[in-house]
Amino acid sequence: MERIPILRMGNFLLVTIQVDMHDKLALTLQDDLTSKIADVGAKGVLIDISSLEIVDSFIGRTLANIASMARVLDAQTVVVGMQPAVAITLVELGMSLPGIRTALNVESGMQYLHETVTSDRDSEEYDGDSD
Amino acid sequence: MANILDAIRKNQDGLLEEWVQGIKSGVRRRDLIDDRELKAQSAEVLAAICDVSADTTLDNLNAPAWQPLKDLLAGLSASRAVQGFTPSETAMFVLSLKSPLFNLIQRQAGSDAKHLFADIATVGDFVDKLALHTTDSFIHGRDQVIMRQQEEMLELSTPVVTLWDGIVALPLIGTLDSARTQVVMESLLQAIVKTNSRFAIIDITGVPTVDTLVAQHLLKTITAARLMGAECILSGIRPQIAQTIVHLGINLEDVITKAKLSDAFRLALERSGRTVTRLEKSKGSALARYGEQ
Amino acid sequence: MTGTVTKTETLPIKDSSDVVFVRQRVRVWATEMKLSLVDQTKLVTAASELGRNTLEHGGGGQLEISEVVNGLRKGIKLTFSDKGPGIPDIKLALTDGYTSRQGMGLGLGGSKRLMNEFEIQSAPGEGTTVTVIRWK
Numbered sequence: 103m104e105r106i107p108i109l110r111m112g113n114f115l116l117v118t119i120q121v122d123m124h125d126k127l128a129l130t131l132q133d134d135l136t137s138k139i140a141d142v143g144a145k146g147v148l149i150d151i152s153s154l155e156i157v158d159s160f161i162g163r164t165l166a167n168i169a170s171m172a173r174v175l176d177a178q179t180v181v182v183g184m185q186p187a188v189a190i191t192l193v194e195l196g197m198s199l200p201g202i203r204t205a206l207n208v209e210s211g212m213q214y215l216h217e218t219v220t221s222d223r224d225s226e227e228y229d230g231d232s233d
Numbered sequence: 234m235a236n237i238l239d240a241i242r243k244n245q246d247g248l249l250e251e252w253v254q255g256i257k258s259g260v261r262r263r264d265l266i267d268d269r270e271l272k273a274q275s276a277e278v279l280a281a282i283c284d285v286s287a288d289t290t291l292d293n294l295n296a297p298a299w300q301p302l303k304d305l306l307a308g309l310s311a312s313r314a315v316q317g318f319t320p321s322e323t324a325m326f327v328l329s330l331k332s333p334l335f336n337l338i339q340r341q342a343g344s345d346a347k348h349l350f351a352d353i354a355t356v357g358d359f360v361d362k363l364a365l366h367t368t369d370s371f372i373h374g375r376d377q378v379i380m381r382q383q384e385e386m387l388e389l390s391t392p393v394v395t396l397w398d399g400i401v402a403l404p405l406i407g408t409l410d411s412a413r414t415q416v417v418m419e420s421l422l423q424a425i426v427k428t429n430s431r432f433a434i435i436d437i438t439g440v441p442t443v444d445t446l447v448a449q450h451l452l453k454t455i456t457a458a459r460l461m462g463a464e465c466i467l468s469g470i471r472p473q474i475a476q477t478i479v480h481l482g483i484n485l486e487d488v489i490t491k492a493k494l495s496d497a498f499r500l501a502l503e504r505s506g507r508t509v510t511r512l513e514k515s516k517g518s519a520l521a522r523y524g525e526q
Numbered sequence: 527m528t529g530t531v532t533k534t535e536t537l538p539i540k541d542s543s544d545v546v547f548v549r550q551r552v553r554v555w556a557t558e559m560k561l562s563l564v565d566q567t568k569l570v571t572a573a574s575e576l577g578r579n580t581l582e583h584g585g586g587g588q589l590e591i592s593e594v595v596n597g598l599r600k601g602i603k604l605t606f607s608d609k610g611p612g613i614p615d616i617k618l619a620l621t622d623g624y625t626s627r628q629g630m631g632l633g634l635g636g637s638k639r640l641m642n643e644f645e646i647q648s649a650p651g652e653g654t655t656v657t658v659i660r661w662k
Contacts, residue, residue: 122549124542125578156549156567158574159633182462186422187567189457195571195636196622198456205462206429419564 106131108138113145114215115177116208120153128164135168139175146215147172150208152183162197169202178218179203182211237291237352240341241334242283249279251333256326265316274309278330281305291359294366306363307370314374323371327364331357387416393424400501401430402494406439414450421454425463432501433458436494438469448483455488464489464504468497529594529601529659537589539606545577548589555591555602559662569602569660572637576606576656579633584608584654594659601642601661609653616646 104127109116115138117131135147149165151157157165169179182205184192192199205211241248253272281302289298306327313323334356342349396402403421425433435451437443443451455465468491470478478485491497502509535555537548552573556566573589580587587608594603613619622635634656638644641658648654 122546124546126542155553156571156574158571158578159636160574160578184461185567186419186426186457186461187564189422189460190418190453190564191567191571191640192460193453193457194568194639195575196639197636199460204460206426206431207462210431210462415564 104130105134108134110138110142110144113143113219114212115139115142115144115147116150117148118150118153122155123161125160128161132164132168132171136171136175139172139177144177145219147177147179148208148211148215149179149181150183150211151181151188152185152207154185154188157184157188157192159195159197162192162195162199166199166201178215180205180211180214183207236341237338237356238283238285238289240337241279244337245279245283248333248337249276251336252279252330255329255332265318277305278302278309278327291355294359294362302363303366306367307373310367310371311374314371320368320371324364324368327367328360330363331360334360387413391417391420393421395428395430396434396498397502397505397507399428399430399505400432400434400498401425401428402434402436402498404436404439404494408442409440409447409450411446411450414447414454418450418454418457422457422461425458425461430463431505432464432466434466434468434494434497434501436469436497437467437474438471438494440469440471440474443474443477445481445483448478448481448485452483452485452488466491466497466500468492468494529596529599529603531592531594531603534590534592537591538586539577539580539589539608540586542578542581545574545581548577549574552591552602552604555593556660559593559600559602561602561660561662565660565662568640569604572640572658572660573604575633575637576604576658579656580606580608580654583613584610586610587653596661599661601659603657603659605655605657607653607655612650612652612654613646613648614650616648620646 106117106119106121106127115135117135138144139147147168149168165181172179180203184204203214205214253275256271285298289296310323335353338349338352338356342352391403393401393403401424403417405417421433421435424430435454451467458465466489470490489500491500499509535551537551538544539548549570553566553570556569561569577589585608587606590605592603594601620635620638637658642661643659645657646654
């Protein structure tokens with residue numbers, strides 16, 4: 103069965119969506135990612151959508167779901183590389199994806215993950231119960 | 234009807250002479266076109282009328298056989314528009330073909346009044362349609378000029394400037410309508426990708442009024458930029474616009490707003506981990522240099 | 527919904543990979559008409575939303591893509607039709623946030639915002655036809 107590959111880099115999982123996803127493939131990705139986060143104890147997930155030519159409400163919802171599920175599993179999600187035309191269309195469609203962190207490209211996305219995950223660690227060490 | 238065309242073919246030279254004379258005595262812009270060019274153009278049009286297949290009739294200008302003539306007239310009127318002719322002058326060029334044609338028909342028909350009348354009606358209709366086609370092409374040419382200028386203006390009106398590595402600004406000037414806001418939005422988002430900028434400042438100091446639609450477009454731009462991973466700061470909101478925004482009930486609460494472009498720039502610098510500090514110069518050295526002068 | 531249709535293409539929508547094919551074909555049409563990238567994206571996204579509706583709510587159906595000309599304007603018209611259960615309350619279905627199944631409830635209302643013209647014909651038991659136009 104067709105699958106979108108998930109790469110592991112230390113604490114982080116990397117996904118690059120390069121195909122025109124049909125709905126089942128998006129749902130498979132959601133399943134695969136959540137089980138992988140739990141399996142490897144990932145702290146961050148980076149999803150690169152720079153090659154996606156459209157994001158419709160279903161893909162948008164899947165991305166939002168992945169971010170929420172990852173949060174429950176104690177991992178941060180960042181979606182990177184959304185194209186201007188895609189962003190304009192999503193806004194027009196009525197989806198502003200408020201729960202999703204975004205970054206311009208893989209590099210700044212990784213930087214964001216490093217910063218948040220490290221600062222989480224620090225706060226755990228110093229003042230135990232803060233969030 | 235075909236015999237009219239035959240008659241035209243046989244009398245091409247005479248018709249041309251009469252036509253050019255007619256144009257010369259009527260409205261003609263000696264300042265814009267010389268005799269030789271006028272004659273050449275007229276001959277070309279006349280040749281195009283004669284140069285159609287035998288079964289072509291004058292009453293159906295939509296027939297494919299007439300296409301070369303129509304193209305020729307379209308090209309002619311476009312060049313005349315550039316030369317500075319008015320639409321009516323261009324139409325008159327074609328319409329003045331009527332009288333030589335009528336004379337020709339009259340000579341051919343002799344005393345057959347019924348035939349004469351029918352032929353004159355056909356030819357009159359034909360020339361009128363040609364003149365209308367010429368005017369249409371003339372206006373179409375102008376429309377294209379206007380459209381091109383509009384596009385150029387839209388491009389000119391959206392200068393996205395880089396303030397610092399990773400910080401772009403878009404100073405908006407003039408009235409924002411829906412079409413312009415759309416272009417502005419697109420070029421800002423493109424610039425964000427191209428310059429890899431995490432911060433974008435939209436400065437509306439030069440925008441006289443903001444209505445609900447424009448405010449919505451601005452909000453959409455800001456949301457779209459956020460989806461791409463960039464943050465927008467709105468600066469230069471005039472007091473009147475602030476009042477309008479509140480009166481219209483537009484929610485700008487999720488948007489970072491700053492009074493001046495410089496404040497927005499400072500915020501963007503701070504958020505990207507930079508600060509602006511004044512270099513400490515010792516008073517002594519400044520005075521010393523002053524003393525040297 | 528005025529305009530003269532100059533050419534058409536009909537595609538079946540039977541499963542979710544058909545929706546992907548619909549997106550690809552609509553993209554080809556939009557590129558051929560030289561729509562701007564943003565307009566292309568809006569059109570393809572709307573096609574994706576409406577195609578999914580046809581599949582999930584109408585139990586499958588078809589899409590007719592056509593080029594329409596109205597005076598100087600040219601545009602692309604998409605007609606999605608199914609023989610499914612139909613929509614009992616169209617006004618309600620167009621409201622953002624309304625959803626009959628899973629989904630964000632942005633399909634119909636969102637597609638309407640992405641297009642220049644939007645028309646929906648449906649009655650319970652008689653299927654649904656959604657016609658949209660994006661002018662160049």
